[in-house]
Amino acid sequence: MHDLAKIERLYFIxxxxxxxxxxxxxxxxxxxYVSGYDRNETELTRQLVRxxxxxxxxxxxxxxxxxxxLVVYTPAIPEDHQELTFYRLGGYEVQKRSExxxxxxxxxxxVCVGGTHGKTTVSTLIAHLLRASGRAxxxxxxxxxxxxxxxxxxxxxxxxxxxxxEYDRSFLRLNPDIAVITAMDAxxxxxxxxxxxxxxxxxxxxxxVKPGGMLIYKSGxxxxxxxxxxxxxxxxxxxxxADWHAAExxxxxxxxxxxxxxxxxxxxxxxLGIGGMHNVENAVAAIAVARQLGLQEKQIKExxxxxxxxxxxxxxxxxxxxxxxxxxxxxxxxxHHPEELRALISSARSLFPGLPCTVVFQPHLYSxxxxxxxxxxxxxxxxxxxxxxxxxxxxxxxxxxxSSELIxxxxxRARVVCLGKEDAIDELGNRKIxxxxxxxxxxxxxxxxPLRQNLERTNx
Numbered sequence: 105m106h107d108l109a110k111i112e113r114l115y116f117i118x119x120x121x122x123x124x125x126x127x128x129x130x131x132x133x134x135x136x137y138v139s140g141y142d143r144n145e146t147e148l149t150r151q152l153v154r155x156x157x158x159x160x161x162x163x164x165x166x167x168x169x170x171x172x173x174l175v176v177y178t179p180a181i182p183e184d185h186q187e188l189t190f191y192r193l194g195g196y197e198v199q200k201r202s203e204x205x206x207x208x209x210x211x212x213x214x215v216c217v218g219g220t221h222g223k224t225t226v227s228t229l230i231a232h233l234l235r236a237s238g239r240a241x242x243x244x245x246x247x248x249x250x251x252x253x254x255x256x257x258x259x260x261x262x263x264x265x266x267x268x269x270e271y272d273r274s275f276l277r278l279n280p281d282i283a284v285i286t287a288m289d290a291x292x293x294x295x296x297x298x299x300x301x302x303x304x305x306x307x308x309x310x311x312x313v314k315p316g317g318m319l320i321y322k323s324g325x326x327x328x329x330x331x332x333x334x335x336x337x338x339x340x341x342x343x344x345x346a347d348w349h350a351a352e353x354x355x356x357x358x359x360x361x362x363x364x365x366x367x368x369x370x371x372x373x374x375x376l377g378i379g380g381m382h383n384v385e386n387a388v389a390a391i392a393v394a395r396q397l398g399l400q401e402k403q404i405k406e407x408x409x410x411x412x413x414x415x416x417x418x419x420x421x422x423x424x425x426x427x428x429x430x431x432x433x434x435x436x437x438x439x440h441h442p443e444e445l446r447a448l449i450s451s452a453r454s455l456f457p458g459l460p461c462t463v464v465f466q467p468h469l470y471s472x473x474x475x476x477x478x479x480x481x482x483x484x485x486x487x488x489x490x491x492x493x494x495x496x497x498x499x500x501x502x503x504x505x506x507s508s509e510l511i512x513x514x515x516x517r518a519r520v521v522c523l524g525k526e527d528a529i530d531e532l533g534n535r536k537i538x539x540x541x542x543x544x545x546x547x548x549x550x551x552x553x554p555l556r557q558n559l560e561r562t563n564x
Contacts, residue, residue, distance in 0.1 A: 219287040
């Protein structure tokens with residue numbers, strides 16, 4: 105491990121990624137000189153620039169700083185990237201983001217949250233519980249907290265909350281004192297090959313819990329219960345056999361009211377103001393961690409009540425209006441896995457049962473679309489109408505025969521069509537909408553503002 109105190113200049117290749125930008129903000133806050141490259145300008149990169157981090161958007165050796173001491177890159181960067189190749193051949197110190205994050209958290213008490221879905225909300229909620237309770241901590245998050253408008257903050261170095269990313273086995277470089285595992289569904293099969301290999305990686309992550317630490321995991325993940333010998337507890341939504349679970353869940357005035365039951369007692373009268381029953385379950389996981397960290401019942405109840413969620417996680421773009429049962433309601437979400445889509449659509453429909461549901465979905469990665477097309481079709485069939493956008497390639501080249509049509513051909517119930525982004529805006533711009541959901545991890549968020557404007561114009 106390097107002495108990070110001696111490093112004064114860092115360069116980030118792929119700085120616009122959510123995990124990379126959090127790390128860049130950390131070093132900027134340490135008084136280091138930070139700069140970076142990204143393929144596309146986004147609102148996040150513009151915000152980094154406003155914070156004093158220069159960024160360029162062309163893969164150019166001429167623009168790559170020659171006096172940097174540490175180059176940090178994301179594995180999403182292709183191996184033939186000119187700048188990355190220049191630094192590697194030039195003898196510079198080049199490290200993956202996960203390795204550097206491991207260095208930073210080596211000596212701190214770490215709460216590391218992993219899972220194929222749910223980890224961003226759980227980690228953000230844990231970090232919010234701590235901050236709202238006055239407990240000093242550093243947070244490295246995989247989403248933008250609506251409360252704080254950032255994916256990073258540092259109130260103290262001794263306790264870290266870290267979103268543990270399974271892509272490229274990054275989370276196996278972390279050293280948790282408390283590990284949380286929210287789900288282990290098949291994903292990233294381009295990396296792992298099989299679901300069994302993915303599940304084994306989660307077991308390996310759980311085994312990295314430090315001596316005396318604790319594993320908190322979603323009930324039903326039997327491989328963890330059987331194979332991990334450390335102190336552990338499970339949680340579930342309303343699974344009464346779980347060590348932590350919700351009870352008396354009800355909807356009142358647009359919020360979820362519920363109790364959380366554990367062996368050591370019951371926390372009563374909690375209120376969560378973000379949508380989705382899956383978020384009640386996420387809250388149960390976060391509360392289990394908070395109790396392990398010594399937070400008191402009053403602190404937890406107040407912090408849960410003030411939590412405003414994570415941007416693009418069941419985010420209301422147009423919130424339900426009082427006296428307007430016909431809508432429109434517009435929800436934007438990062439969901440890019442079949443199980444995430446299932447939770448998103450079913451939760452939205454349960455909240456707004458009288459509204460016809462239209463989903464605009466952008467598949468993310470050709471490999472994921474190929475591997476999980478049947479699951480996507482089954483989840484999207486929960487909607488009344490679906491518009492499928494072209495696959496967002498991200499780090500991948502096109503795979504012959506793989507397109508959004510693979511999902512369309514497997515759908516059986518919902519009305520479905522494949523459209524480009526501009527055509528989707530036009531299609532939805534001139535008719536009444538009840539419940540609209542946009543979902544995906546690519547650049548579908550660029551549609552949110554024009555869709556919002558159209559909906560407010562045509563659905564006054």
